[in-house]
Amino acid sequence: MRRVLAGMRWYLRAVTGEARYDEHVAACRRNGVTPLSRRAFERHRAHLREHRTSSRCC
Amino acid sequence: MSGPSTTLPAPPVAPPGAPRWRSTLIWILVALLGGVSWAVLALARGEDVSALWILFAALCTYAIAYRFYARWIARRVLEVDDSRATPAERLADGVDFEVTDRRVLFGHHFAAIAGAGPLVGPVLAAQMGYLPGTIWIIVGVVLAGAVQDMVVLLFSVRRDGTSLGQMIRREIGVVGGTAALVAVFAIMVILLAVLALVVVNALAESPWGVFSIGLTIPIALFMGLYLRVLRPGRVLETTALGVVLLLAAIVGGGYVEQLGLEGPLTLSKETLTLLLVGYGFLASVLPVWMLLTPRDYLSTFMKVGVIALLAVALLVAHPSLQADAVTPFATAGNGPVFAGKLFPFAFITIACGALSGFHALIASGTTPKMLAKEGQVRMIGYGGMLLESFVAIGALIAACVIDQGLYFSLNSPVGLTGGTVDQAAQFVAGLGYPISPDQLAAAARAVEEQTLISRTGGAPTLAVGLSQVFSSAFGGGLAAFWYHFAIMFEALFILTAVDAGTRVGRFMLQDTVGNVWPRFGDVTWRPAAWTASAAVVGAWGYMLYVGVSDPLGGINQLYPLFGISNQLLAAIALTLCVTLLVKHGRARYTWVPGVPLAWDLVVTLTASWQKVFSADPAIGYFAQADKYRTARDAGQLLAPAKTVDDLDVVIRNSVTNGVIQAVFAVLVLLVVANAAVVVVRGLRAGGLPTTEVPAVPSRIVAPADFVATPAERAALAAREAEQRPPAASGAGSPR
DSSP: OHHHHHHHHHHHHHHHTTTHHHHHHHHHHHHTOOOOOHHHHHHHHHHHHHTSOOOOOO | OOSOOOOOOOOOSSOOSHHHHHHHHHHHHHHHHHHHHHHHHHHOOSSOOBTHHHHHHHHHHHHHIIIIIIHHIIIIISOOOTTBOOHHHHSOOSSSOOOOOHHHHHHHHHHHHOSSHHHHHHHHHGGGOHHHHHHHHHHHIIIIIHHHHHHHHHHHHTTTTOOHHHHHHHHTOHHHHHHHHHHHHHHHHHHHHHHHHHHHHHHTTOHHHHHHHHHHHHHHHHHHHIIIIISTTOHHHHHHHHHHHHHHHHHHHTTTTTTTOHHHHOOOHHHHHHHHHHHHHHHHHSOTTTTHHHHHHHHHHHHHHHHHHHHHHHHHHOOBOOSOSSOTHHHHOOOSSSOSOHHHHHHHHOOTTTOOTHHHHHHTTTGGGTOSOGGGHIIIIIIHHHHHHHHHHHHHHHHHSSOHHHHHHHHSOHHHHTTSHHHHHHHHHHHTOOOOHHHHHHHHHHTTOSOOSSOOSSHHHHHHHHHHHHHHHHOSSOHHHHHHHHHHHHHHHHHHHHHHHHHHHHHHHHHHHHTTSGGGGOTTOHHHHHHHHHHHHHHHHHHHHHHHHOTTOHHHHHHHHHHHHHHHHHHHHHHHHHHHHHHTTOGGGTHHHHHHHHHHHHHHHHHHHHHHHOSOTTTOHHHHHHHHHHHHHTTOOOTTOOSHHHHHHHHHHHHHHHHHHHHHHHHHHHHHHHHHHHHHHHHHHTOOOOOOOOOOBOOOOOOSSSSOOHHHHHHHHHHHHHHSOTTOOOOOOOO
């Protein structure tokens, strides 16, 4: 049961992109770089999204 | 980056002992259950048939097709090769190209392909009975729709994720490429107009609906601000808040009368059209974080939630089908919901869910840039489409379990039902589906709507059906809540599609004009963004107005145009698939996309021909215009027109629709003719050079299917052990 819940939590965080910041922090730590603040990171993602289209179909 | 290229060991061909016979036994049982379900559906007449048979027929057929046919296509026809690095791996930039977990990508891909389309088409097609729709949705998806999605996805992956239009230009020719580009843009305009029309029809004269849908805008704005300012990146928390507010908005709608808002929120179709056009424009020019992104979270959450809820509710309620297996309208072609016979019109009315050309744009858009392994095209492309097909099956069931007198009262244009319960009851009784005026009034009261007469567009019908299924499954006398919940769910999808579609159209337009005037191509340059948005909104807004103002009924006039254009786009995509297989020297497998292509061309071109040239004014747009022109010239009024102006509207609309229809068919024929030249050359030469990028060995390991096989797990574990020094560990994904 706990495994199922953990799996669901992992999936929801991954699908919504909520986990992206954690990945960024982990990647920075691996490379010895200071990570962006969460706010700056999300601003950056929103900025990228501005230049892309997300298709939604019929 | 160095190190040996790692590929998965081939899955064991014959796992020893027990598992093999067990799996054989399971597949035999699945085949048996599927076979029995199909037999019941095909043979039962006049008895009580449970809707579950449709559900089981669908699920069993999907399972078998996914396990055997899709796997065969992936291995033999496409020769997917997991040792080849995908663009996501080779070109990884963390922005466009990024290796993504297959299950996460499945979610993204499904959210992108599935919208309101599979909810509308099957509801309308139910006028021909449950059997034609069921057969076409299931057979169509297995042999055509899912095949198209998967094949286009792989071809795009092999070309660095290039778009459908670019692939056609490079692999078929400039003529075909240009025709395809124009077709895609025009088809998108029609799509947005028809979807918006569904919303307008669902919200007109429905203060409750207007109240709750209207509130989704402030809710989305609040979520946007919350995510931007208060709690950056906390998407789950924000979405949970949004959903709670959304449910509150639905419940609150039940009190519009007490709030004194009933009058101001009872809007006409014309007002709603103007509001939608203004909203579409704003959504296209506002920063995406304000409106688009939060709406998308809400609508995706609702989408998945309702589908899961419906599957559970159907199992619990197991309603019986009220519709006939096949109605007389299928052969006579005189149905009130849309005109024309089963062939070709049932097949173009149900596009999404069976074969949807629009998916080719998604399968050659973001998805190929995120795929970890070529082998995953089966799960993402084929599997994603199967799930959309399942949504269509759910919608079909919802339309077929409601009283059919009510169904036809809901879906016949007001010109036929007269708009009152008495006339409507009389009209549907004439069709052979008796229902009393009192029953019609009671049905509307039960869901707290002013009327359920001529609420065309499919959404109200679906909502009545869902409300019935949910109430009977979960009890509690919440029929009105479920009805408005369903309306909200569908409108939310559609508004998200309208937002995103307008933006996509705007980007396309800016990109095209940018070729001659580079400044205009800058998506952040306000004047360009505003002009392009206004042009796109103006285009679909005009078509929406055509639908709203048409005295003959917008849905039955415009919906065929939408269905045909969506499937004409599929014809373009399948033509590309056939051409590429020939160019790759794999001509003997061209039947895999070739058979669906041939079928699709026959269906869409027959339908286009009839819509343009039919002498029957119920079907042919020009015959219709002629009929009303003759009447106008003779100084007569012809029902349902009430004034001379109405006559002019009918004439103008019918000519517009006819011209658009003809142009679409010609564009597709251009692509096909251009492709035919390439195919003949390719067949003579036994293959031609293509733009496929050379293979680069892959260094990553990723399973191919939803559940990793033991061999894949072992390979993954080995890879992880090799990559990670013992100290490092993190929140890895559960496999």
